[in-house]
Amino acid sequence: MVVDTVASGAVPLVIQDLIAGFGNVLTPFNMFLFAIGITLGMMSGAIPGLNGTMTVVLMVPITYAMAPDSGIMMLAVIYAAAVYAGSISAILFKVPGAPEAIMTTLDGYPMNQNGQLREAISTAVFASAFGGIVGTLILIFFSPLLAEFAIQLSDPEFFAVILLGLALVSTIGAGNITKATMMMCFGLFLGVFGFDPLTGVPRFTFESNYLASGIDFIPVILGVFAFSEVLKQIQSGGSLIGGGGEGGGSDLSQATSGSMFPPLSYFKRFGRILGVNSVMGTIIGVLPGAGATTGALFGYTFGQRLVPKSVREKFGSGVPEGVAAPETANNAAASGAFVPLLTLGIPGSATTAVILAAFILHGIRPGPSLIDQQGPLVYTIFAALLLANVAILLLNKPVVKLFLQVRHIPRELLLSLIVIFTVVGAFATRNIMADLWTMFIFGVAAYYLEKYNYSVAPMVIGLVLGPLAEPSLRRSLTKAGGDWMVFFQRPVSAVMITLAVLTFFIPLIMDSTQFGDRIREQFGLTELEQ
C-alpha cells in the first residue's frame, strides 16, 4: 500500500526519501551497526570518563572499511544515544555521565532522593526521545530554512543569545540571586584562564603550563556534582538512591516494574516545556559551536520560565519539569547540530565536527548540495536518528533495570566506585594529572559553597558559556569599529539583549529591595527562602 502510494508520486519527495532511508537502515548489516551504535552510545553516555564525542572519535577509523551510509549512520546513532544515557547516572548518582546531562542532575538526583526514581527516569527518557524526534523532524523538513537562518546570524546575535542565557541563570538562584550572579561570574572568569582567544596572549597563567591550557569544564563538573556529593553522603550518612537507605522514599521495584512513560498527570505539567524546548533546543543546536550541552543549559532556564511561579521556586529541589526541560532541549540540540553540518559543512558541536571528519574520510564534503548529491546517505542518517530515539524509549526499561542492579552494592563500595570514576573521568579527557586536583579542589569547595546556598550550577554554566561569549563580543565590536550600538542595530540581538537586561534586573531588584520584600511577603515567598 505504502509502496504503491510512493510509486504513484502522491507522497512528497521528502517522505519518499525518508522511507528509502528507513529501508536502508533496516537491512541486516545496518541494523547490526545500529545496535552496536545504540549500545556504545549508551555505555559512553552513562559511564563518566567516556562521552559521545570520544566514542565517535574512536569509531571513525572503523567506519573506513564500511560504506559511507553505514559508517556515518552508526556514528550519528552513537551521538544520539550518548546524549540520552548521560541522564541515567546523573539521576542515579548525581554523576553526569556526559556533559550534556549537567542540568539533569539538578532535579533528577533530588527526585531520586525524594523516592521518585521511576518518575525521574521515565521523564528523562520520554523527554529525551520527544526532543530527539522533534529535533530530527525539524532537521528533515526545515534544514535548508534553518541553514539560511544560521548563515544570517553573526557575532552580535550569537553574543546576545548567550547573554540572554547568562541572564536566565539568575533564575537558578531564586531567592539568592546575588549569590547566583557571583557564582556565574566566577564561572565566566574561570573560563578566561589560558590563552586569549583573539590575541593569543596568556592570561592569568602564572607561567604554569596547566593554566595555559585553560580550566577544562569536565573535571569541574565531576568535582562539583559527583565528588562533592560523595563527601556530602559521607557526612550525612544518607543514601545515593532514594528508598535504598536511611529515610528513603518509595519502593525501588517501581522503577523497573512501571510503564516506560511518565505518570499521565506529568504531561499536563510539562507539555509546554516539551513543545517549546524541543523547538528552542533544535535552534540552539543549529548555532555553530553551541551543541547539546549548551542546549541543556538553555533548556533548563527556559523551562523555569515556562512553568507557574510556584513550580519555578521549586526548581532544583526535584521537580519533573526540571528533568524534562534540559533532557528535551539537549536531545533536540543534538539533532539540530546536524543542520549546519549537513547543509553548510560547518559542525554545530564537537561531536558533529568529528562526524564531519568521517564524511571527509569517505570523500564526501558536506555543504549546500549534499542533500541533492547524497540523498540516500542523508536520509539514512535522518531515519537512523528517528529510530535511535524510538529505540531509546523502548530500551529504557531493560537499561534502567541493568543500572538499578547497583542498588545491591553496599553504599560504601558505591561511593568509592564513584570516586574512582570521577578520577578516571577527570583524567581521561586530557591525560593531565592536574585535572585531578582541579576536580578535587572544586569538589571540596562545592561541598562548602552549597552548604551556604552558593549554587554551583550557575558557575558551571558560566564556565561553559564564557568561552563562547567573549570571542563573539570582541569580534562584533571589532567589525563594528568599536561601536557598541551594533548590538541594538540588528533586530534579533536588540530583542535578545533587552530581554536579557529585563530578565536579569527584575529578579535582582525583587530580591534586594524593600519593594521586593513586600512583594515576596504578599505572595508568601519569604517562608520558602527560609
Next chain:
Amino acid sequence: MSDEGSGIETLREQAPPSVSRDIGITVLFLLFAVAFLVLSEQFAGNRISQYDPGATIWPRAALIVILVAGLLNLFLLYRRARKRGESVVPSLSSEVTTLSEKQRKYLLAIALSVAFFLSQDYVGFFVSAPIFLFAFSYAIGYRDMVKLTVFSLVTGLVVFFLFRNVVNIALPYGSGPFREISIWAANLF
C-alpha cells in the same frame, strides 16, 4: 557502629551554617575579584585591532560583576541577620569539641583521596586503585573483608583494562618498578 562519640579531640566541630560564615565566603570572593582586577593590568592593551576592546574586557567585566554582586550580597546578609537578630561577627570561641564518627570518616575520605591522587605519578593507577578502593571503603565503614578484597581487585582491574585496552585511554602508569608492572599488565590483553 555508632555515628557519635568515638572521636579525636583535635578539631572544632563544624557549626551549622551561619551568617558570619556566609559573609566570610562573600568576602573571599570580593578579595579574589580585587586581586585579579589588579593582576589583569599586566595584559591590558593587548588587542587585535584598535577597535578590539582587548584581552582584559571579559575578565574585568566578570570580576566587576562579582564585586557588585558580592557587595550587594553583604548588604543583604547584614539586613537579614539584623532582622533575625543574628551576629554577623564570626565567633572566636576556642572551645575544642569531639569529632563525630561521620566527621572522622569525612576527613579520612579527604586524606585518602589526596593520597590516591599523589600516588598516581609514582605508583600508577593499576597498583593504587585496588589499594584505594579497599582503604576508602574500609575507612567509611565497610567491614566485610573478603567481599572488600574481591571488589577492590576486580574493580581496579576492570576499570584499568576497560580504559586502557578497550577505549585506548592510558591511565597513569607510575614510575620505576610500578611502571613496569603497569605496562606488563596492560600488555596482558
